[in-house]
Amino acid sequence: MERIVERGFLYDFYGELLTEHQRRIYEDAVFGDLSPSEIAEEQGISRQGVHDLIRRCDRILGDYEAKLHLVAKFLAIRDMAQEAERLAGECLRTGDMARVEEIRRIAGRITGAL
Incomplete structure (x- = not known):
């Protein structure tokens, strides 16, 4: 950084x-x-x-x-949220809902980090 x-x-x-x-x-x-x-x-x-x-x-x-470790936690959560957002956009664009489970997994990791 x-x-x-x-x-x-x-x-x-x-x-x-x-x-x-x-x-x-x-x-x-x-x-x-x-x-x-x-x-x-x-x-x-x-x-x-x-x-x-x-x-x-x-x-x-x-x-x-x-x-x-608040900055490190914040950056990790931000990165996970950006990945979930990217995957959600991919789902919307392609109609492929297979990524929903991956988004749920990321959401669980974010919740666990809090």
Whole structure:
């Protein structure tokens, strides 16, 4: 997974667990595309402090994912739902209802993952 996408998912799932200060700086760096120097000037802290905070936030968010696996579960469920949607479309296009059992199996896996 591309690093920026991974950071986005981690932040979406666990960002609220960061302090307000950490969230503000992380958002500016990752989503606002500001440089550490720009953030440092805006926040009144050193560029090194910004760099360290961003690395710490990446580690914290990664640690949450290592323990809870919410992003991995979400991505697995999303992939299964997309496959079920593809199979349903195939059934509708071709009239072949043989795929219905496969869709039911995928639905069961999704339910089990929740």
